[in-house]
Amino acid sequence: MLDFKKVEDLVEGVTTLIPVVGSIISGVVFIVESLEGVKQEDVEALKAKIRKAQESIAKWG
Amino acid sequence: MRKIAISVLSISLILVFAVSCALWKEKATITYEGTGQILSGVYDAVKPACDSGQLSVETCVNLKDAYNKARAAYIVAGDTLILSMEFEESIAKTQDAVAKKELQAKLSILMKDYTKNLNEAVNLVREFEILYNELGR
Numbered sequence: 001m002l003d004f005k006k007v008e009d010l011v012e013g014v015t016t017l018i019p020v021v022g023s024i025i026s027g028v029v030f031i032v033e034s035l036e037g038v039k040q041e042d043v044e045a046l047k048a049k050i051r052k053a054q055e056s057i058a059k060w061g
Numbered sequence: 062m063r064k065i066a067i068s069v070l071s072i073s074l075i076l077v078f079a080v081s082c083a084l085w086k087e088k089a090t091i092t093y094e095g096t097g098q099i100l101s102g103v104y105d106a107v108k109p110a111c112d113s114g115q116l117s118v119e120t121c122v123n124l125k126d127a128y129n130k131a132r133a134a135y136i137v138a139g140d141t142l143i144l145s146m147e148f149e150e151s152i153a154k155t156q157d158a159v160a161k162k163e164l165q166a167k168l169s170i171l172m173k174d175y176t177k178n179l180n181e182a183v184n185l186v187r188e189f190e191i192l193y194n195e196l197g198r
Contacts, residue, residue: 016110020189023102031095038087043150046090047143053097054139057132058104060125 086146089175093142096182100135103185104128124188131185138178145171 107128111121148168155161 012110012115016106016115019106020103023099023106026102027095027099030098031092034091034095035088038084038091040084041087041090043086043146046086047146049090050093050139050143053094054136057097057100057135059132060104060108060128 086149089142089145093139093179096179097135100128100131100182100185103189127185127188131182131188134178134181138175138182141171141175141178145175 107116107124110116111124116124145168148164148171152161152164152168155164
């Protein structure tokens, strides 16, 4: 007989997993596409980008 | 899927330093930003699932610990990258050949630290094996 609880757990797990895999793919795509069109930039602008990236990572408190 | 994702990420990180030294600062920044997008995306996907009780408490404690460690490594990697850029500017301004050589050696160590810390952050993906285990329950 079909265990509905198990099916429900599976659906919830997959629902969480899909966005995780999606973020990995979109991050890798961003890296690959940006590397293709890379051009020289001002060092201060690069430092600002790094600081902005650091600030965008929330702490799981 | 997990192994593929890790391989793709490792390849991306290696590409930045192996292909060419030209535009290394720009390439390293792109890799850094991309890794940040992955970490943010993972957080946005998993935290609500934990908050709503979709995942077990044990799983969430482990994921939270892994995420916060990855975040710390990511921030250190960013600081190291900024320091590396400042070092390179100093090298360009230095006239003394001996001092220049010393600075270049230090820059090389900094870049190794940057790669190590960023790889540690990427290793967060490995911790998501916990999610697969949750699926098997």
